[in-house]
Amino acid sequence: MATKMILLNLLTIPLLYFFLRKRKAIAATKLPPQPPGLPLLGNLHQLGSFPHRSLNSLSKQYGPIILLRLGIVAPTVVISTAELAEQVMKTQDLIFANRPPSSMANHLFYNSTDIAFSPYNDYWRMMKKISIVHLLSNRRVQSYKRLRQEEMDLLIAEIHAASAAAEAVNLSKRLRVLTNDIICRVALGRKYSGETRFQEMLDEFRKLLGSFPMADFFPWLGWVDRVIGLEGRARRASKELDELLERVLEEHLSRKKSSNAIGSSKECMDLVDVLLSVKEEHDSNDDADIALGKEHIKALILEMFAAGTDxxxxxxxxxxxxxxxxxxxxxxxQREIRDTLRSKQVIEQEDIDRLTYLKATIKETLRLHVPVALLIPRLTMEDTQLQGYDIPAGARIIINAWGIARDPNYWNRPEEFWPDRFLNSNVDFRGQQFQLTPFGAGRRACPGIDFGIAVIECTLVNLL
Ligand code: HEM
Known part of the structure; x- marks a missing residue:
């Protein structure tokens, strides 16, 4: 009997000690306020069709930092003030520089070897540097000026023809084709707008990227994605896109071989050409310890379409x-454009830089209609604190850039489209002022700002 008692004590005392310590640790943790959710689903059902709007309402009710449970994956923290956005994207940028895993990105981007979905590591650093230095630098963006103008001229001619025939032009449709064509020519060297299958492939790619796979919220329900055909669709889409990109790479490689023989011009290099030269240089560098393979190049090219068109x-x-x-x-x-440019046929960047009101109009559009309303989620790399609340390592962070850009604490008449607000203000969208971050900020900021803005400015100047 005595031995039994001793054994029981030996077992229960450590258990009790462990239990009490855990309770103390939980009690000592101060988590952000959590809106009540449902068993298993957590707060998933509260996201609705427009998550940025639903999260904005929740933050008005529960505060600027809230904790959600989306399925059974790690907790998700949603922040909705410029001060907290600055903490995440500047003061503690490194702690929040990781990305949560995404099963769809694994399918579509060669195991998430693109930039946006890649975890924060040496590989991401190498790819981001390649994008900033070689693909999307201001110099590279300017080198595509003629190409942008050629595509614009086609659109303007089409509008003239339609108006002469008293026909309507579906501008939305036409602007989508325009951005697609520009990215196609810049990235792949030619347009594919006449090729229906290519357009269908891109549409499917976009739909899949915007889908909500079960595996990402309830890992043990991953089989549902197979049963409803989502996984099969992702496999087929990535296989077909891969075959196309393979062909594009082969064509470029053989052209490169023949042009090397006669001397190639750096002027007309598309992004595949640039990446192949970067790869050649990388492969010949004995100090490079991270491989830059063909699949990585294909992931980067797909990224240009995924991140740059919509x-x-x-x-x-x-x-x-x-x-x-x-x-x-x-x-x-219109008056500003006419007065500044008069009858100039070739519009230079310096001309566009003088269009203060156009620039204010673009800023106002990006403020009122933040294209990536919740930016791209981040993943916390170590335990930390935000506004006095404990944020555990592994928590996902969502920044409601849309809500912040309409917050009356930072903006006068926030719901109104009023470009004049920017005329005597130094607020910009380049990630220095956190009430306006349509391109994110910090390490994970968008490297395509100059590229995107150049297309937007050129298009608006010509259309207006
Ligand atoms: C109006 C146009 C654009 C907007 C509003 C935009 C917005 C964004 C946003 C919000 C992010 C996430 C930032 C963060 O997590 O803090 C991002 C990331 C990214 N964008 Fe853009 N983007 C635009 C155009 C482009 C273009 C034209 C390209 C390339 C051709 C591009 C390439 C990327 C890449 C590669 C990333 C991932 C960066 C990383 O994770 O390190 N974007 N963009």
């Missing part, structure tokens, strides 16, 4: 829609 197109579409709804603003921008 964002640019929606800004253009909202910009034109707001101008049509606000004729006085429209007249003011």
């Amino acid at each position: 964002t640019t197109f929606t800004t253009l579409e909202w910009g034109m829609a707001e101008l049509i709804k606000h004729p006085t603003v429209m007249q003011k921008v």
